[in-house]
């Protein structure tokens with residue numbers, strides 16, 4: 001059965017470009033952006049790795065550690081990272097798992113046989129500091145991911161962990177948020193003294209500013 005939101009992210013021990021890791025120990029209380037890609041030395045993957053490296057300060061600001069994975073070897077990853085750095089004008093500093101025997105890819109359901117029997121598709125697992133899976137995505141091999149959406153989803157998860165709110169469609173940091181319907185108006189007035197607009201009893205909007 002595939003992993004679902006709310007499941008504990010399975011632990012594993014494996015070689016990476018930065019040595020052998022035990023996943024939960026490596027995460028060490030941070031959020032984790034764990035993502036698979038089909039193969040080293042392929043064009044879309046090169047741009048995705050480059051984008052993740054370029055966004056290192058954005059992940060760091062949010063307390064998120066990126067961890068890549070493909071079914072290639074450490075030697076292949078290391079040779080490819082030079083290409084990523086050179087072509088994407090960056091310095092890649094996060095580890096990439098070398099899952100030659102597909103142990104972790106199978107554990108996380110990263111191989112979708114209808115797409116490819118041996119290579120991983122483009123999966124994303126956003127995992128919180130308690131090692132709970134909070135969001136999953138799967139993209140096919142020919143479609144590179146939108147990294148603005150990945151950062152937006154992290155911001156939304158972290159905001160909705162801090163306050164009794166939910167994020168509406170196309171929400172971005174700074175936009176108004178929805179007060180959770182489980183809160184009474186009285187409780188909402190206490191938690192959101194800045195006030196709120198009631199469009200329907202179940203649809204109340206408030207302004208919480210940005211985390212910055």
Ligand code: BEZ
Nearest residue numbers: 038042043044045141142
């Ligand atoms: C790519 O990264 O460009 C790619 C990888 C596997 C299949 C198709 C595209």
